[in-house]
Amino acid sequence: MIIKQLSVFLENRTGRLTELTGALAEHDINISAFSIADTTDYGILRMIVGRPELAETILREKGFAVKITEVVCMIIPHRPGGLHKALQIISDNNVAIDYMYAFASGECQATVVIRADSLQKIIAVLQEHKMELLQEGDVYQV
Amino acid sequence: MEREELRKLQGERLREMVQRVYDKVPFYRNKLQDTGIEPGDIRSIEDLNKLPFTTKQDLRDNYPFGLFTVPQHDIVRLHASSGTTGKSTVVGYTHNDISMWTEVVARSLTMAGVTNSDIVQIAYGYGLFTGGLGVHYGAEKVGASVIPISGGNTKKQLQLMEDFGSTALACTPSYAAFLGEALVEEQIDRKKIRLKAGIFGAEPWTEEMRTQIQNLLGIKAYDIYGLSEIIGPGVSMECHCQNGMHIFEDHFIPEIINPDTCEVLPYGELGELVFTPATKEAMPLVRYRTRDLTRLHAEKCDCGRTLVRMEKCVGRSDDMLIIRGVNVFPSQVESVLLEMSETKPHYLLVVSRENNLDTLEIQVEVEPQFFSDEVKELEGLRKRIHANISSILGISASIRLVEPNTIERSMGKAQRVIDKRKLT
Ligand SMILES: [Zn+2]
Numbered sequence: 001m002i003i004k005q006l007s008v009f010l011e012n013r014t015g016r017l018t019e020l021t022g023a024l025a026e027h028d029i030n031i032s033a034f035s036i037a038d039t040t041d042y043g044i045l046r047m048i049v050g051r052p053e054l055a056e057t058i059l060r061e062k063g064f065a066v067k068i069t070e071v072v073c074m075i076i077p078h079r080p081g082g083l084h085k086a087l088q089i090i091s092d093n094n095v096a097i098d099y100m101y102a103f104a105s106g107e108c109q110a111t112v113v114i115r116a117d118s119l120q121k122i123i124a125v126l127q128e129h130k131m132e133l134l135q136e137g138d139v140y141q142v
Numbered sequence: 143m144e145r146e147e148l149r150k151l152q153g154e155r156l157r158e159m160v161q162r163v164y165d166k167v168p169f170y171r172n173k174l175q176d177t178g179i180e181p182g183d184i185r186s187i188e189d190l191n192k193l194p195f196t197t198k199q200d201l202r203d204n205y206p207f208g209l210f211t212v213p214q215h216d217i218v219r220l221h222a223s224s225g226t227t228g229k230s231t232v233v234g235y236t237h238n239d240i241s242m243w244t245e246v247v248a249r250s251l252t253m254a255g256v257t258n259s260d261i262v263q264i265a266y267g268y269g270l271f272t273g274g275l276g277v278h279y280g281a282e283k284v285g286a287s288v289i290p291i292s293g294g295n296t297k298k299q300l301q302l303m304e305d306f307g308s309t310a311l312a313c314t315p316s317y318a319a320f321l322g323e324a325l326v327e328e329q330i331d332r333k334k335i336r337l338k339a340g341i342f343g344a345e346p347w348t349e350e351m352r353t354q355i356q357n358l359l360g361i362k363a364y365d366i367y368g369l370s371e372i373i374g375p376g377v378s379m380e381c382h383c384q385n386g387m388h389i390f391e392d393h394f395i396p397e398i399i400n401p402d403t404c405e406v407l408p409y410g411e412l413g414e415l416v417f418t419p420a421t422k423e424a425m426p427l428v429r430y431r432t433r434d435l436t437r438l439h440a441e442k443c444d445c446g447r448t449l450v451r452m453e454k455c456v457g458r459s460d461d462m463l464i465i466r467g468v469n470v471f472p473s474q475v476e477s478v479l480l481e482m483s484e485t486k487p488h489y490l491l492v493v494s495r496e497n498n499l500d501t502l503e504i505q506v507e508v509e510p511q512f513f514s515d516e517v518k519e520l521e522g523l524r525k526r527i528h529a530n531i532s533s534i535l536g537i538s539a540s541i542r543l544v545e546p547n548t549i550e551r552s553m554g555k556a557q558r559v560i561d562k563r564k565l566t
Contacts, residue, residue: 007515009508011545037517041542044515063547065513098516115515 001123001133002070004052005113008045009065012038020045023062029055032139033073033113035101046101048073048113050141071115072122073134078110086112086131093125143392145440145448152395153186155420160184160193163426166211169204170428190395190418191406195429201231201371209425210234217424221370222270223469233272233370234424240279242421243373246390247280250379253388254339254364256310258285261336263303265313265321266344266467267293272374273344273467277312280376286310293317296324307336314467315347315355315363319498322358337361343368343375344467345500346455352384365454371430372417378452383444386451393421396450397429398438401459409440414459415452433460463559465493465500468537472558475504478530484512484523490549494562502539504531507546 010016024031030050037044049055052068059066076082083102090097095116102112111134116122126133143151161181163170174181177194184192201209210217212234219235235243256262262281266273274292281288289302293313299321302308311318318340325335337359343366355363367387368375377394378387389396398413399406407413415432434455442448463470472491479487488507493500506527514520520543528541550557 007513009513009520009543009545011548016545039517039521042520042544044517044520046515060510063545065508065510065546067510067513067515069515 001072001135002119003048003073003113003134003136003139005069005071005115006047006049006052006055006059007067007069008047008059010036010043010045012040012042017045019062020059020064023058024049024055027051027054027058028141029058030141033101033103033111035113037099046099046113048139050139052140069115070119071113072119072126073139074112074114074126075105075132075134076110076112078104078106078108082110083112086126089125089129089131090114090122093121095122095125097122143448148391148448149187151392152420153188155392156187156190156395156418157181157184159418159420159426160428162211163428167209169200169208173428187395190397190429193418193428195404195416195431196427197431198231198371198433205230206232207234209427211426212236212424219275220270221272221275221374223370231371236423238423239373242393243276243376244279244283246373246376246393247276248283249390250366250376251277251280251284251286251310251341253379253381254310254341254362255382256281256284256286256339256341260284260286260309260339261289261306262286262310262312263289263291263299263306263308265291265293265299265311265317266375271467272368272370273312273314276368276374276376277341281310281312296321297328300324300328300330303337304330304334309336310339310341311337311359311361312341312366314344315342315351316345316466316495316498316500318342318355318363319351319358322355323498325358332360335360340364341366341379345464348454367452367455369432369434371427372419372432373422377417381443381445381447385443386439386453388443388447388449388451389438391449394419396438396452398436399431401431401433401435409438409450412437412456415455431459433458433462435459461559463491463493463561465502466537468535470502470535470537474534475531476558478527478534479506482527482530485509485527488546488549489558491559492562493559500563502535502537503542504539505542505544505549507549508543510546 031047033048035046056066076086098115100114104110164181173194216236217234218237222230222232264277268274340361340363352363365380366375368377378389380387395418397416401414415434415436416429418429435457436455437453439451476487479485490505492503524541532538
């Protein structure tokens with residue numbers, strides 16, 4: 001239920017992101033989710049990839065500051081109010097979220113990637129409310 | 143004073159000083175004994191080159207008061223350069239030292255045409271830095287009306303310049319240029335500004351900057367040189383010929399040496415400037431290496447003075463940078479990064495000049511093992527680096543986090559500094 005996310009420190013420099021995506025493509029690593037938190041000087045890239053450990057090794061060899069962080073991916077219906085209902089549950093149970101990002105995955109559902117201090121707590125809360133969570137097997141390439 | 147007469151006076155003062163430091167300062171007694179020199183060996187100025195050198199490191203090693211020749215109750219003033227405890231240099235002054243300093247600054251101001259009819263606006267920083275108080279005492283001695291406004295607060299500077307009718311301005315050259323541009327921006331009528339002379343020093347500047355400042359402020363800009371170890375501002379000063387700074391050799395005996403071999407070079411050759419401030423009571427130094435690179439000229443100046451002139455310094459024989467008048471060593475940045483647990487000393491200093499003010503950016507590599515993927519953590523790290531470095535350097539630097547291994551590591555000495563200011 002805990003998904004490994006890849007986090008990379010990126011300077012705001014032309015071509016730097018392309019180098020990264022190129023390295024992953026070269027090794028057939030699929031990117032299923034992707035987000036960038038940016039400041040004036042640098043960005044933090046967060047992504048869910050098919051082979052997180054391999055991707056980490058490759059990027060480290062390429063000189064990137066990279067680390068694996070653990071996140072939870074929640075599946076919500078892709079319709080008005082879907083995200084709201086999920087967030088209401090989380091906030092009602094006082095779970096603090098560090099950051100999150102979401103993407104539509106198919107016609108009728110969306111996936112929300114959530115990073116929180118206590119992943120165990122958020123998993124328990126979401127399961128209790130019958131929210132669907134992504135399993136490791138759903139994202140990793142074999 | 144004729145040169146022969148001056149050299150005789152320098153010789154007497156040197157002889158007396160060497161005996162004094164030998165008697166009072168264990169550091170010098172040991173150093174002279176190690177070199178095999180007795181105070182009696184120093185009979186005239188010709189013997190100066192027999193003496194060992196003193197370096198900034200010697201001052202640090204004897205921090206804070208180890209090189210003082212007088213008991214603490216005779217010290218009336220302390221100044222210090224910025225830096226960590228280990229890096230800062232402390233200088234002390236007796237009552238007579240302050241009088242001597244006041245005298246040389248008064249001479250300097252007189253060379254710039256300052257008299258008791260002038261109103262002198264002192265925009266050098268007041269405090270541990272010698273600029274503000276040094277010029278202050280000299281200007282009062284001349285009898286000028288002093289405005290001790292200190293540095294910064296540009297609007298107030300311009301307002302008082304206009305309201306009080308300042309006729310002379312003393313500050314760093316970059317701040318002078320900044321004030322000149324602010325004058326234009328604020329659309330202040332130049333007819334309301336009575337400035338005629340500027341006394342600028344504490345950082346290197348070019349002839350182009352001089353022209354710019356002179357045009358912006360409508361003044362004649364004079365270069366003043368000094369360093370706290372020797373006395374502060376007033377070691378040498380330009381006359382109206384603006385052709386080198388006359389060194390007040392009766393107090394500060396100059397030499398130029400080859401920084402690598404320490405051999406004394408003849409007049410006209412480029413090398414490291416060395417001073418022996420022979421009349422200082424609290425902290426006389428034997429052949430102090432300034433690390434400033436320049437040339438000396440002994441020909442009589444068009445102004446009639448026979449005092450030796452030094453050119454504008456063209457660089458340093460060490461890696462010290464002067465940023466906004468403050469001495470900065472890359473090693474200070476290094477020590478901060480080494481002390482912090484989340485950083486390693488992989489850094490680059492980028493110095494530029496924007497709107498005539500020096501800017502310092504320090505690039506620091508993010509260490510992969512300490513990389514957090516939360517913006518607030520990284521920003522927290524950036525702020526901690528900023529606070530630690532600013533408190534050590536005494537000036538604010540902007541910190542830029544960069545990717546690991548992006549700062550060049552050369553085989554030998556890494557390139558730690560990019561100076562884009564284009565000074566000579
Ligand atoms: Zn002259």
